[in-house]
Amino acid sequence: MNRRKLGKSGIEVSAIGLGCMGMSEFYGPSDDRESIALIKKAFDLSITFFDTADMYGVGHNEIIVGQALRDLPRDKIVVATKFGNMRRVDGANLGVNGRxxxxxxxxxxxxxxxxxDHIDLYYQHRVDPDVPIEETVGAMAELVKEGKVRFLGLSEAGSATIRRAHKVHPITALQTEFSLWTRDPENGIFATTRELGIAFVAYSPLGRGFLTGSFKDKNQFAPKDFRSVNPRMSGDNFDANRKLVDRVEEVAAREKVTAAQAALAWVLSQGEDIIxxxxxxxxxYLRDNIAASELRLRPEVLRSxxxxxxxxxxxxxxYDETGMRRVGI
Ligand SMILES: NC(=O)c1ccc[n+]([C@@H]2O[C@H](COP(=O)([O-])OP(=O)(O)OC[C@H]3O[C@@H](n4cnc5c(N)ncnc54)[C@H](OP(=O)(O)O)[C@@H]3O)[C@@H](O)[C@H]2O)c1
Structure with missing residues (x-):
């Protein structure tokens, strides 16, 4: 698979990484043994960049990612995790903490x-509005000095925060939502990350699955599936967005690829700095996504x-109102 530079870190990662969140929570049931096998399979198929967070499954996701990765060559994989979204053992959200x-x-x-013994890329998951970013990133920089972390990242931070953070310690990557239906970073964030040489790690590039065309019915999500209450995938919004995805599927079918592959190829085409x-x-799906990383759709197809x-x-x-208040700070 093609590789992409991880900001100015001096290291490269596979052009697409593997998001492991859904293996623990948010998108319905999963099976640990299958998840661990899939992570190892991803490496066999040339993925080297693995994404988790402490809050996914309240620690569960880091445990299964760790179990899978311990059988892989440590120097050939890049492990990214995140802190800052505090949760109680029972899963209740306790807010953001950047102290x-x-x-x-x-x-x-x-x-x-x-x-x-070390994390390759350590992100602040959400900016804590009550703690100056200099203090949070100052503590993260100490982790680098201690050898516990190699590179630092932020997630869903606004441009001013990214600039302030970058003055304290180089920020290697910004992880923020970006896909065909979430184009917000085009409005200034890309300009900032590109100016500073920060990689842009695009999360939910398939719109949490919606852009793949797999969801035909707004009532298909299990009650605990995050998507059952997501504003874009419930009520009339589901139907309106579904019509847009129908058109993505039409373009994809003409190119003899899946809608997921078209959506992923579009994200990859938006810049070499985007992973x-x-x-x-x-x-x-893993194999389809890897194949999409090699796809070269014609410029007019990407434009359409x-x-x-x-x-x-x-x-x-x-996101819902609470979630929206936590992004772009
Ligand atoms: N920083 C943040 O705040 C933040 C927020 C959300 C996510 N993330 C990270 O970003 C990663 C990816 O985002 P995401 O999982 O939310 O959304 P996503 O990658 O946009 O979509 C995942 C969904 O798409 C389905 N899918 C994947 N490939 C497919 C294909 N080729 N064809 C059809 N369906 C396909 C998956 O199904 P199956 O699971 O059933 O295979 C799953 O339901 C997460 O795992 C997490 O690591 C970060």
């Missing part, structure tokens, strides 16, 4: 769960995909 002492404790817990991390629990969903065209916000 230095919390950063240190969270990192130690993640290392323990992952079974690693999408699609999530899956299925080998077939982008024209179906110009910025702001998706119906509904990408």
């Amino acid at each position: 230095p002492e919390y950063v240190k404790a969270a990192c130690d817990m993640s290392l323990k769960r992952l079974g690693l 999408p991390i699609p999530g899956t629990r299925h080998e077939k 995909l982008g024209d179906i969903l110009p910025p702001g065209s998706a119906a509904g916000t990408r």
Whole structure:
């Protein structure tokens, strides 16, 4: 698979990574043994970039990612995890925490769960509006000095915060939602990350599965599936967005690729600095996504995909009100 530079870190990762979140939570049931096997399969198929977070499954995701990775050559994989979204053991959300002492404790817990002596890329999952970013990133920089972390990242931070953080310690990657139906980073964030040489890691590049065309019925999600209450995938918004995805499927069918592959190829085509991390629990999807990383759709096809969903065209916000208050800070 093609590789892409991870910002100015000096290292490269596979052009697409593997998002492991859905193996623990948010998108319905999963099977640990299958998840671990799939992570190893991803490496066999040339994926080297694995994404998790301490909050996915309240630690469960880091544990299974760690179990899979311990059988892989450590120097050939890049492990990214995140801290900052605090949760109680029963899963209740306790808000965002960017206090230095919390950063240190969270990192130690993640290392323990992952079974690693260092994390390659450590992100602040959400910016804490009550703690100056300099203090949070200052603590993260100490983790680098201590050898517990190699590179630093932010997730869903706004441009001013990225600039302030980058002055304290180089920020290697920004992980933020970007896909055919979430075009927000085009509005200034890409300009900032590109100016500073920061990689852009695109999460939910398949619109949490919606852009693949797999969802035909808004009532198909299990009650605990995050998507059952997501504003874009419920009520009338589901139907409006479904019509847009029908058109993505039409373009994809003409090119003899799947809608998922077209959506992924479009994200990859938006810049060499962009590394999408699609999530899956299925080998077939994994293989399709890897094949998409090699696809070269013609410029007019890519343009027509982008024209179906110009910025702001998706119906509904990408998170509920609480979630929306936590992005772009
Ligand atoms: N920083 C943040 O705040 C943040 C937020 C959300 C996610 N993330 C990270 O980003 C990663 C990816 O995002 P995501 O998982 O939310 O969304 P996504 O990658 O846009 O979509 C995942 C969904 O698409 C399905 N899928 C994947 N490939 C497919 C294919 N080729 N054909 C048909 N369906 C396909 C998956 O199905 P199956 O699972 O059933 O295979 C799953 O339901 C996560 O795993 C997580 O690591 C970060």
